[in-house]
Amino acid sequence: MMKSRNCIVPVGLSLAALGTGLALKSFLPQRFDTASWFEPHTSMSLDTASLPSIEITFLRCGSVSIPELLAVRGAASFAPRLIVHSAVLIRHPRATFLYDTGLCSDIHAYLSGRSFFFRQTLARFTLEQSISSHLRHHGLTPAQLDFVLLSHLHWDHVSGVPDLPGVTLRINRVEYEAARNGLFEQEKGLVRELLDNNPVELFDCAGPTYESFRSSHDLLGDGSLMLLPLPGHTAGHTGLLINRANGPRVFLLGDAAWVAPNYQRPATMHPFLWSRVTTDDATARQTLIQVHQFSLLHPEIALIAMHDGWQQELFEHAERTGKVHKLQ
Numbered sequence: 664m665m666k667s668r669n670c671i672v673p674v675g676l677s678l679a680a681l682g683t684g685l686a687l688k689s690f691l692p693q694r695f696d697t698a699s700w701f702e703p704h705t706s707m708s709l710d711t712a713s714l715p716s717i718e719i720t721f722l723r724c725g726s727v728s729i730p731e732l733l734a735v736r737g738a739a740s741f742a743p744r745l746i747v748h749s750a751v752l753i754r755h756p757r758a759t760f761l762y763d764t765g766l767c768s769d770i771h772a773y774l775s776g777r778s779f780f781f782r783q784t785l786a787r788f789t790l791e792q793s794i795s796s797h798l799r800h801h802g803l804t805p806a807q808l809d810f811v812l813l814s815h816l817h818w819d820h821v822s823g824v825p826d827l828p829g830v831t832l833r834i835n836r837v838e839y840e841a842a843r844n845g846l847f848e849q850e851k852g853l854v855r856e857l858l859d860n861n862p863v864e865l866f867d868c869a870g871p872t873y874e875s876f877r878s879s880h881d882l883l884g885d886g887s888l889m890l891l892p893l894p895g896h897t898a899g900h901t902g903l904l905i906n907r908a909n910g911p912r913v914f915l916l917g918d919a920a921w922v923a924p925n926y927q928r929p930a931t932m933h934p935f936l937w938s939r940v941t942t943d944d945a946t947a948r949q950t951l952i953q954v955h956q957f958s959l960l961h962p963e964i965a966l967i968a969m970h971d972g973w974q975q976e977l978f979e980h981a982e983r984t985g986k987v988h989k990l991q
């Protein structure tokens with residue numbers, strides 16, 4: 664008896680030490696092997712003079728602050744990072760639409776009844792202004808939107824849909840098919856409930872390679888709104904690169920990064936969060952590297968993640984004042 668107790672104590676201590684070591688390691692930077700990457704020398708800058716003028720407005724619906732070391736793995740800082748839930752209002756001469764949907768006015772009713780853990784972690788935020796209120800402020804009714812484009816089908820990107828009854832949802836076919844086998848049913852069918860009966864139109868990123876991206880979909884056929892696959896976060900996760908005559912090119916990254924340092928370093932978010940929200944770890948890392956390289960090739964393009972409150976505020980300021988800031 665004595666002997667087995669003597670055994671248990673050191674094993675217990677070893678396991679505790681191992682657990683503590685792993686927990687501490689999760690906050691350390693993770694090496695991405697960048698030594699073998701090609702050095703980007705040339706960037707093809709696009710002549711945007713013949714493209715249409717496109718207005719881009721971030722509509723921030725909610726926010727939460729988290730310590731930087733959770734948003735960026737290896738950032739040794741507890742400084743608050745503003746994580747937001749936004750939609751983007753895009754006004755092209757031939758279409759007015761949203762990229763993602765922010766939050767609806769009843770979002771807390773949709774979230775009540777989901778698991779306690781979910782509500783206390785990923786679904787924790789302050790509702791600031793619903794998407795319907797934002798649209799009213801801009802003199803728009805939901806019926807005046809031509810469609811909504813969804814970066815992916817996580818709950819926080821479709822949470823504005825209940826305020827947009829009848830508006831067509833454009834969704835990457837890969838994303839929609841994958842969600843039918845999983846995402847729709849998570850958290851007691853939250854995403855299915857939020858999407859309600861809105862009509863759905865599927866698109867394919869089946870067009871030619873674009874810059875360094877393997878395929879594309881030219882949304883309106885004029886080269887101004889390019890949908891580009893950024894898979895990994897979810898299977899059919901899709902970014903939108905906006906080429907326009909009246910301002911800098913803008914690349915909306917969806918959740919390929921949470922905040923700019925994710926693609927600048929590059930670094931994932933803390934592995935606890937990363938593993939909770941990422942469908943395919945290896946593919947999501949490849950996408951992060953691809954976005955990192957793209958940002959080096961194109962310092963003139965504003966790369967903006969959908970949860971990055973600080974980047975969105977910087978962009979809005981530059982857009983409204985006409986002052987060009989370094990946007991990366």
Ligand SMILES: [Zn+2]
Binds near residue numbers: 817820918970
């Ligand atoms: Zn998200």
